[in-house]
Amino acid sequence: MKKIAFAVALAFAATGTLAQEKTIKIAGFGAKSGVVRGFGINSEAAMLAAADQINKAGGVMLADGSKAKFAVEFLDDRCTAEEGISVIRRIAGTDAVVAVGPTCSNVAEPLFGILQKKVDDKGDSGLQMPVFTDVAIKVGLAKISEWAFRNVPNEITMYSSLFYWLKQKHPEMKTVFGGVEEDFAHSRATWYVVMKDRATANGYTIAGETKWLLADTNFATQVREMKKANADIVAISAHPFSTCGVLKEMQRQGVKPKLLVGLTSTSTLETMQGCAKQAEGMMIPTSFAPVTKEGKSASEATAKFKGAADLHSMAAWENMFILKQVMESEKISGKKDAASVQADRRKIRDGLAKLKVTKGLLGETKRTDDREADKPYLFVQAKGGNWTVLHNPL
Amino acid sequence: MLDLLQSTSDGILFGATYALIGIGFTLVFGVMHKLNLSYAAASVGGAYCGLLVLKVFAGAPPLAVFFCAFLAGGLLGYVVYLACFHFIPISNPLATLMATVGMLLLIDEVIVHQTDGMPLNYPAMFDDVMLRAGEFTLRGDLLMVFVVSILCMAGLLALLYRTRLGLATRAVSQQTVAAQLCGIRVGQVNAMTFVVTGLLGGIAGAMIGASVGTLSPLLTTPLTVKGLIVTVIGGLGSIPGAIIAGLLVGGFESVLQQYRGVTERDLYVMLLLFVFLVFRPGGLFAPKGGRD
Numbered sequence: 001m002k003k004i005a006f007a008v009a010l011a012f013a014a015t016g017t018l019a020q021e022k023t024i025k026i027a028g029f030g031a032k033s034g035v036v037r038g039f040g041i042n043s044e045a046a047m048l049a050a051a052d053q054i055n056k057a058g059g060v061m062l063a064d065g066s067k068a069k070f071a072v073e074f075l076d077d078r079c080t081a082e083e084g085i086s087v088i089r090r091i092a093g094t095d096a097v098v099a100v101g102p103t104c105s106n107v108a109e110p111l112f113g114i115l116q117k118k119v120d121d122k123g124d125s126g127l128q129m130p131v132f133t134d135v136a137i138k139v140g141l142a143k144i145s146e147w148a149f150r151n152v153p154n155e156i157t158m159y160s161s162l163f164y165w166l167k168q169k170h171p172e173m174k175t176v177f178g179g180v181e182e183d184f185a186h187s188r189a190t191w192y193v194v195m196k197d198r199a200t201a202n203g204y205t206i207a208g209e210t211k212w213l214l215a216d217t218n219f220a221t222q223v224r225e226m227k228k229a230n231a232d233i234v235a236i237s238a239h240p241f242s243t244c245g246v247l248k249e250m251q252r253q254g255v256k257p258k259l260l261v262g263l264t265s266t267s268t269l270e271t272m273q274g275c276a277k278q279a280e281g282m283m284i285p286t287s288f289a290p291v292t293k294e295g296k297s298a299s300e301a302t303a304k305f306k307g308a309a310d311l312h313s314m315a316a317w318e319n320m321f322i323l324k325q326v327m328e329s330e331k332i333s334g335k336k337d338a339a340s341v342q343a344d345r346r347k348i349r350d351g352l353a354k355l356k357v358t359k360g361l362l363g364e365t366k367r368t369d370d371r372e373a374d375k376p377y378l379f380v381q382a383k384g385g386n387w388t389v390l391h392n393p394l
Numbered sequence: 395m396l397d398l399l400q401s402t403s404d405g406i407l408f409g410a411t412y413a414l415i416g417i418g419f420t421l422v423f424g425v426m427h428k429l430n431l432s433y434a435a436a437s438v439g440g441a442y443c444g445l446l447v448l449k450v451f452a453g454a455p456p457l458a459v460f461f462c463a464f465l466a467g468g469l470l471g472y473v474v475y476l477a478c479f480h481f482i483p484i485s486n487p488l489a490t491l492m493a494t495v496g497m498l499l500l501i502d503e504v505i506v507h508q509t510d511g512m513p514l515n516y517p518a519m520f521d522d523v524m525l526r527a528g529e530f531t532l533r534g535d536l537l538m539v540f541v542v543s544i545l546c547m548a549g550l551l552a553l554l555y556r557t558r559l560g561l562a563t564r565a566v567s568q569q570t571v572a573a574q575l576c577g578i579r580v581g582q583v584n585a586m587t588f589v590v591t592g593l594l595g596g597i598a599g600a601m602i603g604a605s606v607g608t609l610s611p612l613l614t615t616p617l618t619v620k621g622l623i624v625t626v627i628g629g630l631g632s633i634p635g636a637i638i639a640g641l642l643v644g645g646f647e648s649v650l651q652q653y654r655g656v657t658e659r660d661l662y663v664m665l666l667l668f669v670f671l672v673f674r675p676g677g678l679f680a681p682k683g684g685r686d
Binding site: 270 | 397400401404408503506510511512513514515521522524531533602605606607608610611612613615616648651652655656657
């Protein structure tokens, strides 16, 4: 009797083990605190929504033919380099096969710096962890390491196209004045390296520039400078909080440029919630708007996980599906021992490196040799409290 | 010349909010000889609580929001007193300081979690009014903030010099032991000090929100730093000092931004602090010491 009972118990245990779900862990990381917390929250929501959709469709196929579900864990890097590096080291110590993040360019740059620069370089003890960035958008970061990949739009291409289009549409406009958030890597680089350069290249004269800091609350001096310059176009390279502060001060001082151009990261819900009236008419190039069936569906799915769809969070969504594709094509094992996890990481890295084209929510995205993305984009404009599509240049 | 005049006037008007924050720091220090580092965070927290009025009554006037912030600030002030001062031995100054640091971080985190870190629009009065004299302009909302701040300061001074509570507060700040011997309940006075400074802080937070147009958790750290600078420059424990220093720091900051740019502005404000610490460590109006 005891032997029968033991055999039955053993059979149940074996069944339980067999039925245990296989999981593939994907670690997300980004700013879940601080001024850009919204971006981290939205990326997490998009990753969870994408994982949910993938899992409901059966999950990802492993090398042995079985299927595994995605398990997403999102960590807060507080938008600081020290915390970001600490987080990626922590992720590398787990069984996560890939990391999606970070939010901030000031985190991405030093973080990519601690990854192994060249694959198979035995003299480089850098971290061997594939990082697939969804948000950090400062130009040219992925070339820092062969383990770094980005699915972010190319701001040089987008702003070049925008200023070219504006020149065609409004040839009477000659001057651009820049407002720049000086202490944030993305906004700073975008004005000095992208907007200013591309505006000049398209025949505009830079009438001047003024600066402020991310946490500034008084923009009277800066807006007075803007008023004196009296440029046709005012380009504001700043995130939503200070953008709204400047726009409100512009309204108070009666500064009304003919056109307003904003930073990619400002084409979000946060700007509309903060200063829809003052931002009316602002134009921004973006790599996401819910204009396709897939885009609308991704947007709705993300909303169910309490996130908003914008160019950054939807890149996180796209990353999940790209990773599924790569994992299946490279036949990862999904095993949890350290050697297998590292082998899977290497396969994912190699798979991402091989990609020439991926499927995006706005259309096909080309992958470049330096592990960046050449994403389709369009121009949106703030109208009646929403970002509406102004022009599709492609 | 016009730029100088404009920067100075804008800075002084905005500096009234720094003065209110500085008064809160200095009043607590004057009474308890301890710093409450969570004061600016509690002020911003009070301002956020003011927005609850708009959740209940969507079209509520700005005055209702300011009043709610005023009351919430007072309540938060009392909570800070209970959590960081009442139960911690007075003989351990570091413990209360660290407790207030913890409270600052806690309030910040609560704000971030409740609002998802998103800036929220804050109502203002006279924000569409600009008084002009040629090229020189004065913002209507900043003028209102300045006037409200001055009225609050006057109210506080009246409370301190014309009421029994004020008398008791001054007695405790000068000579705690003697005040106790005279029958003044020191614990009660301390608690009321925190409530009064909290009420002031709530108004300060509301005025800052009104002048900026939005409230954000980003405001807590810079306000804490500015409040401390104003307190030190004005003289620890001196209310007139905090008022003058607040206006001075606001004006100085604005003028430096005009001529040296935003990247150097804070550098010079810190240099101003160091100059005072080296040449006049007691501040502008160093209060006379007690008999102990």
